[in-house]
Amino acid sequence: MQEVHLTVTDVSGTTQELVFPTGMGLSLMEALKGAGYPIEAVCGGMALCATCRVDWVEGAVSDPTEAELDMLDTLPDFHPSSRLGCQIRLESLADGKATIRLNPSKN
Amino acid sequence: MMETDVCIVGAGPVGLFAVFELGLLRLKAHVMDTLPVVGGQLAEIYPRKPIYDIPGYPSILAGDLVDRLMEQIAPFHPSFGLGQKVRGLEAVEGGRWLVSSENGDQVLAGAVVIAGGLGCFEPRKPDLVGLEALEGRGVTYMIRDPQAFRGRKVVLAGGGDSALDWTLQLVDVAEELTLVHRSSAFRGAPESAARVQALADSGRLRLLTSTSLLSLQANGDGWLEAVLVQTQGQETLSLVADDLIPLYGLTPQLGPIADWGLALDASAIQVNTETYQTSVPGIFAIGDINTYPGKLKLILSGFHEAALMAHGAYRYIHGGAKPSFKYTTVTGVKGL
Numbered sequence: 372m373q374e375v376h377l378t379v380t381d382v383s384g385t386t387q388e389l390v391f392p393t394g395m396g397l398s399l400m401e402a403l404k405g406a407g408y409p410i411e412a413v414c415g416g417m418a419l420c421a422t423c424r425v426d427w428v429e430g431a432v433s434d435p436t437e438a439e440l441d442m443l444d445t446l447p448d449f450h451p452s453s454r455l456g457c458q459i460r461l462e463s464l465a466d467g468k469a470t471i472r473l474n475p476s477k478n
Numbered sequence: 479m480m481e482t483d484v485c486i487v488g489a490g491p492v493g494l495f496a497v498f499e500l501g502l503l504r505l506k507a508h509v510m511d512t513l514p515v516v517g518g519q520l521a522e523i524y525p526r527k528p529i530y531d532i533p534g535y536p537s538i539l540a541g542d543l544v545d546r547l548m549e550q551i552a553p554f555h556p557s558f559g560l561g562q563k564v565r566g567l568e569a570v571e572g573g574r575w576l577v578s579s580e581n582g583d584q585v586l587a588g589a590v591v592i593a594g595g596l597g598c599f600e601p602r603k604p605d606l607v608g609l610e611a612l613e614g615r616g617v618t619y620m621i622r623d624p625q626a627f628r629g630r631k632v633v634l635a636g637g638g639d640s641a642l643d644w645t646l647q648l649v650d651v652a653e654e655l656t657l658v659h660r661s662s663a664f665r666g667a668p669e670s671a672a673r674v675q676a677l678a679d680s681g682r683l684r685l686l687t688s689t690s691l692l693s694l695q696a697n698g699d700g701w702l703e704a705v706l707v708q709t710q711g712q713e714t715l716s717l718v719a720d721d722l723i724p725l726y727g728l729t730p731q732l733g734p735i736a737d738w739g740l741a742l743d744a745s746a747i748q749v750n751t752e753t754y755q756t757s758v759p760g761i762f763a764i765g766d767i768n769t770y771p772g773k774l775k776l777i778l779s780g781f782h783e784a785a786l787m788a789h790g791a792y793r794y795i796h797g798g799a800k801p802s803f804k805y806t807t808v809t810g811v812k813g814l
Contacts, residue, residue, distance in 0.1 A: 413745065447635070449660055
C-alpha cells in the first residue's frame with residue numbers, strides 16, 4: 372500500500388477526495404492539517420486536546436488505545452464514531468481508504 | 479510590586495532555559511506559571527516519559543530534564559510566581575511592562591517573554607445555548623469551596639475522575655445532587671465509581687448515565703433554574719437546579735494572551751526568527767506557543783529560540799546596545 376484514499380467532509384458539508392502517501396508515519400491529523408483543513412491540534416498529537424476529532428463514517432482502522440478512549444470519554448458531546456485524528460496512522464487504514472467527517476465541536 | 483529585568487510567562491523547559499540564557503547576559507528573570515510546579519507539560523502531563531531528542535541525552539525522563547534545568551539555572555537565582563495565572567499586560571513608561579496575575583500580583587519588567595507552551599489549561603465547556611450568560615449565575619466549572627453548595631440543588635456533569643471525586647465530596651453538602659454522565663459506564667477510578675453507584679442505589683444522589691445535557695433554563699432574574707437532559711431513550715427530563723457544574727476536563731487555550739494585541743496565526747504567536755520578538759517590541763515568544771516559517775514544536779528548537787531571544791531582550795532593555803558574546807567554556811557561569 373503506497374497511498375491511502377480519504378473521503379473528507381468538512382464542517383460546511385463539502386466533500387473532497389484526497390490521496391496521501393503512506394510510509395512516512397503521518398497521522399490522520401497531520402495529513403488533514405497538511406491538506407489545509409483548519410485543525411488546531413493544539414497538543415501536537417498527544418491525545419490531550421481533542422481538537423483533531425473526526426467522526427468515522429467508513430473504513431477499516433486500528434482500534435483506539437486506552438489514552439484515546441479516555442480523552443474521548445471526557446468530551447461533553449461524544450459520539451460513538453468519534454476518533455482522534457492524531458492517534459490514527461495512515462498505515463493503519465487496512466483497506467487503504469476511509470470516509471470521515473470533520474467534527475464541528477471546538478473541543 | 480516586584481521588579482525584574484525579564485518576566486517569563488511559563489515555567490516549562492523552554493521558559494526555564496531562558497533563565498539561563500538571560501542570566502549569561504546578566505539579566506535577572508522572574509518566572510510565572512499557572513501550575514503550582516515548574517516543568518509545564520513535562521511535569522504535569524508526562525513526567526515519567528522518556529524524551530530522546532535532547533542533545534547529549536540518548537534518553538531522559540521528562541521529569542529528570544526539569545530537575546536538570548532547575549540545577550542549571552540555580553546560579554542565576556530566578557524568582558518564581560507559581561500557581562499564578564497571568565491576566566494583564568500593560569505598557570508603562572520607559573518601554574517597560576507591567577504584568578499582572580489573576581490574584582492581583584504585579585511584576586514590573588524590562589521585557590516580557592511568553593513561553594506559554596500549549597497555553598493555559600481551561601475547563602472544556604459543553605455546547606449549550608446560553609451557557610456563557612449563566613456563568614457565575616449558577617454555572618461554574620471549578621469548585622473552590624464545597625461549602626458554597628450547602629443546601630443547594632446541584633447538577634454535576636461528566637464521567638472522569640474529577641466528576642466522581644466531586645460527587646463524593648458534595649453528596650453530604652448539597653441538598654440534592656445529580657450526576658449526569660453521557661456514557662453508560664465510568665472510565666475513572668473504579669473505586670470512586672463503585673462508591674458513586676452505591677450512593678445512587680441508596681437514594682443519596684441521582685445518577686443519570688447514558689444521559690446528555692440538552693439545554694439550560696434561566697429564571698426571570700437571569701439565574702440558572704433548571705437543566706434539561708436527554709436520556710438515551712430520547713426522554714427529556716427537567717432537573718431543577720441552583721448550580722450546574724460541568725466537569726469535562728481541561729483543554730489548552732491561549733487564554734488571556736489572545737487579548738494582548740499580538741499578531742497571531744491560528745492560536746500561535748507570530749515572531750521574527752532573529753530575536754523571537756512578537757509584533758510588539760519588548761514582548762518575545764519562545765517554545766511551542768510561537769510560530770514562524772519552518773517552526774518545529776521541539777524542546778530543542780525552544781532552547782535555540784531562548785538563546786537568540788536573550789540577545790534580543792538585552793538589546794531592547796539596553797537601548798539597542800549589543801551584548802558581548804562569550805562562550806561559557808571561556809567565562810564559566812557567573813551567577814547573579
